Amino acid sequence: MQPRRVAVLGGGPGGLYAARLLKLANPACEVRVYEQGYPDATFGFGVGLAGGTQRKLEAADPDTLHDLAVTGLRHDMTMRVGDAVARVHNSRLIGVARTDLLAVLQRHAEKAGVELEFGVRRTADELDADLVVAADGVSSATRESGAFGGRVEVGKGLYLWCGTEFALEDAMFAPVETEYGVFVTHAYPYSGGRSTFLIETDEETWRRAGFDATTAALETAGTPFDASDETSLRFLEQVFAQQLRGHPLIGNRTRWLRFRTVRCDRWADGNTVLLGDAAHTAHFSIGSGTKLAMEDAIALVDALREAPDATTAFARYEGVRRPAVERLQELARRSQLWWESFPSRTGLPVERLMVAYMSRAGNVLLDRFAQTSPDVVEAALRQFGGEPAPEGELADWVLDRQLVHGDRTFPDRTAVPELERLEVDLRDPWSPEGDALVARARGTGGVLVTGPAARPALLTRLDLAERVRLETGVLTAVEGAAALRDDLVAGLVSGRTDLVALIEEPV
Numbered sequence: 001m002q003p004r005r006v007a008v009l010g011g012g013p014g015g016l017y018a019a020r021l022l023k024l025a026n027p028a029c030e031v032r033v034y035e036q037g038y039p040d041a042t043f044g045f046g047v048g049l050a051g052g053t054q055r056k057l058e059a060a061d062p063d064t065l066h067d068l069a070v071t072g073l074r075h076d077m078t079m080r081v082g083d084a085v086a087r088v089h090n091s092r093l094i095g096v097a098r099t100d101l102l103a104v105l106q107r108h109a110e111k112a113g114v115e116l117e118f119g120v121r122r123t124a125d126e127l128d129a130d131l132v133v134a135a136d137g138v139s140s141a142t143r144e145s146g147a148f149g150g151r152v153e154v155g156k157g158l159y160l161w162c163g164t165e166f167a168l169e170d171a172m173f174a175p176v177e178t179e180y181g182v183f184v185t186h187a188y189p190y191s192g193g194r195s196t197f198l199i200e201t202d203e204e205t206w207r208r209a210g211f212d213a214t215t216a217a218l219e220t221a222g223t224p225f226d227a228s229d230e231t232s233l234r235f236l237e238q239v240f241a242q243q244l245r246g247h248p249l250i251g252n253r254t255r256w257l258r259f260r261t262v263r264c265d266r267w268a269d270g271n272t273v274l275l276g277d278a279a280h281t282a283h284f285s286i287g288s289g290t291k292l293a294m295e296d297a298i299a300l301v302d303a304l305r306e307a308p309d310a311t312t313a314f315a316r317y318e319g320v321r322r323p324a325v326e327r328l329q330e331l332a333r334r335s336q337l338w339w340e341s342f343p344s345r346t347g348l349p350v351e352r353l354m355v356a357y358m359s360r361a362g363n364v365l366l367d368r369f370a371q372t373s374p375d376v377v378e379a380a381l382r383q384f385g386g387e388p389a390p391e392g393e394l395a396d397w398v399l400d401r402q403l404v405h406g407d408r409t410f411p412d413r414t415a416v417p418e419l420e421r422l423e424v425d426l427r428d429p430w431s432p433e434g435d436a437l438v439a440r441a442r443g444t445g446g447v448l449v450t451g452p453a454a455r456p457a458l459l460t461r462l463d464l465a466e467r468v469r470l471e472t473g474v475l476t477a478v479e480g481a482a483a484l485r486d487d488l489v490a491g492l493v494s495g496r497t498d499l500v501a502l503i504e505e506p507v
């Protein structure tokens with residue numbers, strides 16, 4: 001179809017990119033972006049763009065990608081516990097300042113002929129256009145007022161998004177134990193000699209440190225809307241002094257937040273279509289929000305180009321994007337649960353912790369990780385098996401390792417004795433139902449964690465088994481289909497289970 005007039009609500013990465021691609025595809029169409037903020041007053045620090053995203057941007061719009069790649073800073077990724085460090089090479093990941101990202105996208109949108117209007121807050125229904133692209137972010141008023149069937153799930157953990165004025169050499173995950181509990185930073189360098197420091201913690205630690213009070217104080221009448229939680233920043237700057245090398249933490253409307261996962265039953269209503277965070281969000285620990293918003297823009301413009309009318313185009317756009325978005329949201333959900341329970345794992349040697357991190361959502365298994373980071377996997381296997389693993393077939397070697405548990409010795413990891421069966425079929429192992437299962441395991445001579453054959457159920461079982469191991473210390477075995485052996489092997493090396501029971505069943 002060839003729309004005459006398109007209004008884009010929101011000048012974040014999704015809206016700006018959609019506007020440019022639309023205008024390039026339909027030069028005669030009038031495309032206007034309405035952004036409530038001002039071009040140089042953007043919120044945020046750096047965002048990461050992975051290699052796969054860059055390839056998609058390259059195919060859709062090489063000019064924009066070129067300018068983003070020039071601006072971005074390449075970096076590896078490290079896990080640091082105390083002085084121990086595990087490093088994962090990632091030659092394609094770049095960190096871009098959100099200000100630079102938006103400046104590039106604004107410039108390219110204008111170059112294509114898009115009109116940008118800043119400093120105006122609008123609603124979708126007041127815009128006079130054939131189509132309205134609502135890219136108005138996670139708090140989208142369009143989603144809330146339309147028939148999109150939007151739902152928001154609020155995370156248990158708390159996080160604070162801040163930065164510092166020096167560029168780390170690599171991205172870094174680093175937990176620090178304090179008198180109140182554990183705080184973890186996800187920090188990454190970005191262009192302009194700066195780094196993002198995202199810091200998260202659990203609710204109990206947050207309350208013990210008194211941050212419920214600092215958060216409430218910021219919500220009292222008269223506090224400027226853009227004030228940061230300076231008390232938390234000053235405290236955390238001491239906690240992370242080693243990682244910050246004495247630099248201060250900088251806020252930018254920085255306050256403690258709980259991550260909001262947005263899902264919608266449908267992304268279109270009449271002539272209005274949702275895009276980016278307005279339609280869906282995925283936990284920050286998989287670093288995909290910008291990617292999803294920009295990939296939505298590519299798919300929407302492709303669908304509009306090919307379809308005869310808006311209804312067909314919106315259905316095609318959603319048909320293409322929804323499976324990819326839901327797959328990432330599921331990975332993000334698992335990743336979020338893993339990070340929210342992170343402090344319980346800091347006793348693992350750092351390389352095994354890195355394997356646990358990589359396999360936390362089931363998307364990177366041991367063999368693949370060994371190809372990209374052989375040194376980390378080699379060290380993790382040595383820590384797991386007590387001796388170096390030979391080259392070649394890793395899974396068999398892992399399964400053949402002996403286990404000494406208390407006064408019992410098992411010749412290998414598949415030698416499962418008679419154990420109490422723990423039937424697990426739940427979505428969140430850290431839910432009250434999960435608590436009840438852990439309580440049941442306590443005081444037994446060991447449990448065999450069983451449940452449905454499908455892979456998602458097995459991954460959840462492994463998480464529940466890990467809770468049982470770490471919280472009760474009882475012997476833990478996980479049952480799973482032989483076809484899912486690689487997940488069970490990653491579970492063993494990551495400390496999620498002591499033993500595995502491989503059974504022949506279809507998945």
Ligand SMILES: Cc1cc2nc3c(=O)[nH]c(=O)nc-3n(C[C@H](O)[C@H](O)[C@H](O)COP(=O)(O)OP(=O)(O)OC[C@H]3O[C@@H](n4cnc5c(N)ncnc54)[C@H](O)[C@@H]3O)c2cc1C
Binds near residue numbers: 015035123138
């Ligand atoms: C802590 C944290 C860390 C993150 N780290 C990463 C990362 O490493 N990598 C990554 O890819 N993503 C990251 N993200 C996510 C990323 O910031 C967002 O997913 C991304 O910006 C979404 O783009 P968007 O265009 O959909 O929405 P936004 O960027 O939120 O843009 C929406 C725009 O709409 C405007 N707007 C809203 N309502 C109106 C209105 N009524 N009228 C006019 N304008 C309006 C807003 O001012 C805003 O500019 C992170 C997010 C968080 C919270």
